[in-house]
Amino acid sequence: MLMVDRIDALEPGVFAEGIKCVTANEPFFQGHFPEHPIMPGVLIVESMAQVAGVMLRARGLSASGSEEQTASKPARPGVMATIQRMRFRRPVVPGDQLRVRATHLKSLGTVHQVKVEARVGEELVADGELMLGS
């Protein structure tokens, strides 16, 4: 499931920022929760991971550790290896626009540590660190 609607800013291998518009029609609101729609935290993390993936792939980083990437040999998708220090500071509800920022921290071979933050307006709603591998 694509959890990013638009990438607004991108510096390959350094940072990326994207948005996810959260509507009342999201299928996950059906059961999460009846009468009390709250975006599941894991899906906020998924959105963060996707933005981080865009940042890494734009650099060709998540492919095979090498930075060469060609159109004929696209990068393999990054997979989440760890979720660390993730905090959900405020519920995300229908009508919110999630602004997700991923900033590269450190890489080792094919594993990349990324700082991720999600905001609604100016307010930080979730933040933490991910490690993505391939």
Add this chain to the structure above:
Amino acid sequence: MQTDIKELKAGLKAMIVDRLRLSIDPASIPDGAPLFGADSRDGEAGGLGLDSVEALEIVVGLEEKWGVIIADDSVAKEFHSIDTLAALVDRLRSEGGRKAAGA
């Protein structure tokens, strides 16, 4: 200096066990045992069999706890055992800490 290194090794083991949530006694890790791969090296058994994600964990742990900066290539060269890790951290600290290793 000898006690420094001994303390450093104990600190390294504690950090690794803590960060990687290993269910072993830190003191049970032999100083010379290979961290990655379970095979014995140099005649010493008891490798931890760590993977690449855990390697990056250790890098982050070293940088946070000892204030050193670990260069990518020093991971391949100096991440063999507790002995080599201790030597790396000790060298980086004496070089002033915030200089990149092996660069």
